[in-house]
Each structure stands twice: as structure tokens, then as C-alpha cells.
Amino acid sequence: MLKTLGRSVYLTQFEEQRASLSAFAAGGAPVFISLHISEEFDAAYCARVQEMCDFLAAQGWRILADVSEKTVRQFGCADLTALAKRLHLWGLRLDYGFSLEEMRALAQQLPVAVNASTTTPEVARQLAAGGGTVIAMHNFYPRPETGLDPEFLHESTAALQAEGLQVYGFIPGDALLRGPLYKGLPTLEAHRTAAPSAAFVDLAVNYGLDGIFAGDPEVSAREQEYIRHFCTTGELCLPVALRPGYETLYDRTFTCRPDSPKGLVRYQESRLYSCFGSTVQPDNCVERRRRCVTMDNIGYRRYSGEIQLVRADLPADEKVNVIGEVPAEYDLLLDCIKRGKTFRMVKVQ
Incomplete structure (x- = not known):
């Protein structure tokens, strides 16, 4: 059974999120961040990211960061392993530009997440056989009508799990949405207007996902409580x-x-x-x-x-x-x- 709801934190909205992120000890709960959102780049970018990651680590969050080769250059690190150490990263979500050999080598050092929607069962098999921790992570979709279909989510998730990978996905928030569209950040298009707790339970029960994050910055306390109740007891709140x-x-x-x-x-x-x-x-x-x-x-x-x-x-x-x-x-x-x-x-x- 899933243990908790993962969160997503955005540098441009971090100050708005800080209070809720510090409201309780995370205790190793996962948090997703992206380190290559171009509109966030400015002269103080690296310092601001460092401060955010220092805070998240101190609060007990387990940080999974979306990265590219450009991220390493941005921070002036020798490699992604050095970057992970500097920013207290638990794992790396590899966006693009990485070979199969590079992904397998990184997975020997820390958890690695690949794109669940584009990774084939054959590649998943090779990644799983390489040892280490490899996760497949579906995207979220800001633009209405572009989220995944139920059939594709079922088929791709089952295929990757059959090869030994855990599969993660996203649900929309309800308290603070992500701009510029403010239309939710779900993996599944059918979840765009759903309550977060309903989308969470649907992904857990009907799709069998191994990890679920809120794509938007905030989920209301009420919805978080429904999710916590389900995760701790298995009992659904209707x-x-x-x-x-x-x-x-x-x-x-x-x-x-x-x-x-x-x-x-x-x-x-x-x-x-x-x-x-x-x-x-x-x-x-x-x-x-x-x-x-x-x-x-x-x-x-x-x-x-x-x-x-x-x-x-x-x-x-x-x-x-x-x-x-x-x-x-x-x-x-x-x-x-x-x-x-x-x-x-x-x-x-």
C-alpha cells in the first residue's frame, strides 16, 4: 500500500509553499523539484535553489530532482553525483540527453527515475538488470486535453512493472495551482477536475501506481487528511x-x-x-x-x-x-x- 502523498515544490512559488512544507515533519516523504525550468533562471538561481534544498532536507523531505546535463553546468559541479551531494538529493529524474549506459551507471550510486511514457519494456529490462534503484515516472500535463488516456496509463504502467520498475505519477492540487495555465497538473487527463484524494485513490487502486505526487504546489488540508487516512488504514473517505x-x-x-x-x-x-x-x-x-x-x-x-x-x-x-x-x-x-x-x-x- 502507498504510504504517503509526494509533493512538488517550485522555486518561484517556494515562499508560498514554505509554511505548509514545515507544518509537520516530513519523515522521509518524497518531494519533486525541477532544476531546468528556464523561467526560473536568474543571477541568484543557484543560491536560491541551494537555500530551498537545504530547507527541504532539514525538514526531512526526500528530494527527487528533475535534471539534465545542462543542470550540472549551471551549478558548476563535476558531475550529477556531486550535484546530488551538494543539494541533498535522494534521486535524479533524468529528463533527456542520457544514454542507457549513463543511466545504469548513475543508478549504481543513487535512485534514478526515467520517463515512464517513453521508456520501452526492453530498456526497462536492461535498466532493472543493471542493479541499483530505477523508477519510471510519468509526466504531468499542464495543458488541458493533453493528459494520458486510461488505456495508455494502464498498459505502460503494467509493462514497466512487469520488467521490475516501480512506476510513479501525478495528481492535481486544489489549494494552490501552478501557472501559467492554472488548470491542474495531472498525469491522467480524466483527473484534471477531480478532487486530489479521488485522483490519488484512483491511481492507487485502479492503476496500481507505486508512488504518487501532487503536481500542483498545494493540496488542501482536508484532501491531505483523506489521503493520509487511506494510506494508513486502507479505508476510503467518501x-x-x-x-x-x-x-x-x-x-x-x-x-x-x-x-x-x-x-x-x-x-x-x-x-x-x-x-x-x-x-x-x-x-x-x-x-x-x-x-x-x-x-x-x-x-x-x-x-x-x-x-x-x-x-x-x-x-x-x-x-x-x-x-x-x-x-x-x-x-x-x-x-x-x-x-x-x-x-x-x-x-x-
């Missing part, structure tokens, strides 16, 4: 706006019944937690759209009080009350709740 009278269902652990059909999540503990028993009266018996939470009323007799999360549009039923709805930005979570897995409904904030 934000829901429940109707008045049903709030007692918040913050209780539910299990997706092992026999749930594709179009519904059936709550295994429904009647245990509902406290309504056979007294659920008909109320709000409207169309059951995807993302609706429903409760069977007395029309279903002994099934009264059973709860479902709707994953496929269904017509209205006088025996079924619609008691809440999942916001659109968390839609991805509906397909992350697998049979036999636990989740909890949390109040929409």
Missing part, C-alpha cells in the same frame, strides 16, 4: 451530502458487500448502523442518478434500512429514498470501492 435526519451515518465504517453488483455498492452494515429498522418511511423517492446514496423504505419490508451507493443511473422507485449525493469531483471514488473493501462517508465541507 464525501457525501446527506439529507437532514441521516447524519448519524457519517464517519462509520462500511463494507462493500462481496456480492454487490457492478451498478451498486451495497452497504454490508446497513441495518446495523441505520437505526431505522422497519420504520423508514417513504421520502424523496426520486430518480436515482449515479453518485446518489439511497435507503430502502418500508415498501421493501425486511430490506427496510438497507443502503446503496448508485454507480449506474436508475429510475425512481417509491420503495427507495434518495438520502444523499456524492459531489461530482469525487465521482472517481465510486469505481474505487471494491467488493469486500471498507469505506466511510464523510461530511462535505
Whole structure:
């Protein structure tokens, strides 16, 4: 299971990020930086990068830096190994201009990340066979409509993992976005407007990624808490706006019944937690759209009080009350709740 959300830090926004980065001890959590963003270059560039990396290392962040051969010249170092030592880098994400032999040699000295979208299974096999730590890392995509398709992400990730490489990717932020487009920095195009926690769980559960970073500078405290809860317990947090009278269902652990059909999540503990028993009266018996939470009323007799999360549009039923709805930005979570897995409904904030 993934242990934490990685962060991305940008030199031009570092001062805006500093407070949240120092809010808690990172404890070895990963952070991604880029050392060849041309618009960041100025006379004080190297000194500013040094100060940023000194800070990140002191806070306990494990720094993975995007580099090129130009980076070595920029800092006046003998080689990338010397640069890594100077800037407290844990690993190097090799952008371009490196041969297979150079990548294998570097991997003997420190972790190396290659481009997951362009590295072939054959190259991955040779890199893995060379020893050391080699990671494949998908890009993030600032321009809308250019992010990866689900099929490509599935296929490329599975192919590289089969050759022995761990695969990383990015999700968008929600509290502070990266310019100049401010349209999120996801790996997968379908995640561009999703809540960070929903994108994180989707990459972990449905794509099997080994490491996940926020591409944008900031993720809200609420979303970070949802991600932390998932990483530490395996339990998914599902934000829901429940109707008045049903709030007692918040913050209780539910299990997706092992026999749930594709179009519904059936709550295994429904009647245990509902406290309504056979007294659920008909109320709000409207169309059951995807993302609706429903409760069977007395029309279903002994099934009264059973709860479902709707994953496929269904017509209205006088025996079924619609008691809440999942916001659109968390839609991805509906397909992350697998049979036999636990989740909890949390109040929409």
C-alpha cells in the first residue's frame, strides 16, 4: 500500500509553499523539484535553489530532482553525483540527453527515475538488470486535453512493472495551482477536475501506481487528511451530502458487500448502523442518478434500512429514498470501492 502523498515544490512559488512544507515533519516523504525550468533562471538561481534544498532536507523531505546535463553546468559541479551531494538529493529524474549506459551507471550510486511514457519494456529490462534503484515516472500535463488516456496509463504502467520498475505519477492540487495555465497538473487527463484524494485513490487502486505526487504546489488540508487516512488504514473517505435526519451515518465504517453488483455498492452494515429498522418511511423517492446514496423504505419490508451507493443511473422507485449525493469531483471514488473493501462517508465541507 502507498504510504504517503509526494509533493512538488517550485522555486518561484517556494515562499508560498514554505509554511505548509514545515507544518509537520516530513519523515522521509518524497518531494519533486525541477532544476531546468528556464523561467526560473536568474543571477541568484543557484543560491536560491541551494537555500530551498537545504530547507527541504532539514525538514526531512526526500528530494527527487528533475535534471539534465545542462543542470550540472549551471551549478558548476563535476558531475550529477556531486550535484546530488551538494543539494541533498535522494534521486535524479533524468529528463533527456542520457544514454542507457549513463543511466545504469548513475543508478549504481543513487535512485534514478526515467520517463515512464517513453521508456520501452526492453530498456526497462536492461535498466532493472543493471542493479541499483530505477523508477519510471510519468509526466504531468499542464495543458488541458493533453493528459494520458486510461488505456495508455494502464498498459505502460503494467509493462514497466512487469520488467521490475516501480512506476510513479501525478495528481492535481486544489489549494494552490501552478501557472501559467492554472488548470491542474495531472498525469491522467480524466483527473484534471477531480478532487486530489479521488485522483490519488484512483491511481492507487485502479492503476496500481507505486508512488504518487501532487503536481500542483498545494493540496488542501482536508484532501491531505483523506489521503493520509487511506494510506494508513486502507479505508476510503467518501464525501457525501446527506439529507437532514441521516447524519448519524457519517464517519462509520462500511463494507462493500462481496456480492454487490457492478451498478451498486451495497452497504454490508446497513441495518446495523441505520437505526431505522422497519420504520423508514417513504421520502424523496426520486430518480436515482449515479453518485446518489439511497435507503430502502418500508415498501421493501425486511430490506427496510438497507443502503446503496448508485454507480449506474436508475429510475425512481417509491420503495427507495434518495438520502444523499456524492459531489461530482469525487465521482472517481465510486469505481474505487471494491467488493469486500471498507469505506466511510464523510461530511462535505
